[in-house]
Amino acid sequence: MSYFNRLKSSVIKKSSFLHILRVGMHRIIFSIREYIYLSFSLYMKYPKLIVYDLAKFFYSLFRNPYRKLRRSPQSSLLKEGNVYGETPWSALNKVSREFGVTSQDVVYDLGCGLGKVCFWFSHILRCQVVGIDNQSTFINFASRMHRLLSAQPTVFFQENFHETELSQASCVYFYGSSYSLKVLKGVLIALEKLKSGNMVISISFPLDSLPDGDMLFYTEKSCDVTFPWGKTKAYKNIRK
Structure with missing residues (x-):
C-alpha cells in the first residue's frame, strides 16, 4: 500500500471514529434530557408510560429488536x-x-x-x-x-x-x-x-x-x- 493510500485510509478511519463518537455523545445527552423531561412531566401524568418503558427495556435485553x-x-x-x-x-x-x-x-x-x-x-x-x-x-x-x-x-x-x-x-x-x-x-x-x-x-x-x-x-x-x-x-x- 502506497503512502497516500495509507494516509487516505487513516483519514477515513479517523472520520468514522469521530462520527461514531459524536453520535454516541448525542445519544447520551438525549437520554439524560429525555429522562429529566419525562420524570417531571409525562411519567407523573401518565405513570403507565414508565411501566411500558420498563417492560420494553427488559424485553429488549433478551430479544433486542x-x-x-x-x-x-x-x-x-x-x-x-x-x-x-x-x-x-x-x-x-x-x-x-x-x-x-x-x-x-x-x-x-x-x-x-x-x-x-x-x-x-x-x-x-x-x-x-x-x-x-x-x-x-x-x-x-x-x-x-x-x-x-x-x-x-x-x-x-x-x-x-x-x-x-x-x-x-x-x-x-x-x-x-x-x-x-x-x-x-x-x-x-x-x-x-x-x-x-x-x-x-x-x-x-x-x-x-x-x-x-x-x-x-x-x-x-x-x-x-x-x-x-x-x-x-x-x-x-x-x-x-
Whole structure:
C-alpha cells in the first residue's frame, strides 16, 4: 500500500471514529434530557408510560429488536429497507399537539414495532388504533402490553405495508426515516386509499418529496422533533 493510500485510509478511519463518537455523545445527552423531561412531566401524568418503558427495556435485553431484524431474511436496508426505530414520548407529545390528533381519529401505525406509538395514541389520546408490522414477535409483545395496560382496545396485524387496507384510517403514522425507496414506494401505494383530507404524519421527509408523492399529498405544516440520533422534522401530510 502506497503512502497516500495509507494516509487516505487513516483519514477515513479517523472520520468514522469521530462520527461514531459524536453520535454516541448525542445519544447520551438525549437520554439524560429525555429522562429529566419525562420524570417531571409525562411519567407523573401518565405513570403507565414508565411501566411500558420498563417492560420494553427488559424485553429488549433478551430479544433486542435491532438484532432481531439483522437476523431476519429481509434485514438488509439496501435490499428491503427493513429497519427498526422508535419515536420518543416527547416527540409523540409534541406531534400530537402540533398536528391536532384527537380521540376522534382512527390511527394506523405502519411499522409499529413493539407498539410504543400505538400505546401513546390509544392510552393517552384515546384514539382507535391499528398497528401494522411484519414481525410476529413484535406483534405478540405489543398485543400483550396493550391488553395489560390500556383500557382502549388496539388491533394489531402482521402484514407488509403495501397489503394494508387504509380506507378506514383518518390518521396514519409512518416513521420512515431509514426505509429504502422500494419500501417507500410501496407505502405510497397503500396511502392512495386514504380519503381526501385525511392525515399522514411522517418523520424526516414530507410525502410530496417522494416520486409522484406530490400528486397525492401536500404538506400542511411541520414541527421540529428530537430523536436519539439527532434533530429532524415531523410533517403533517394531507391527502388531496
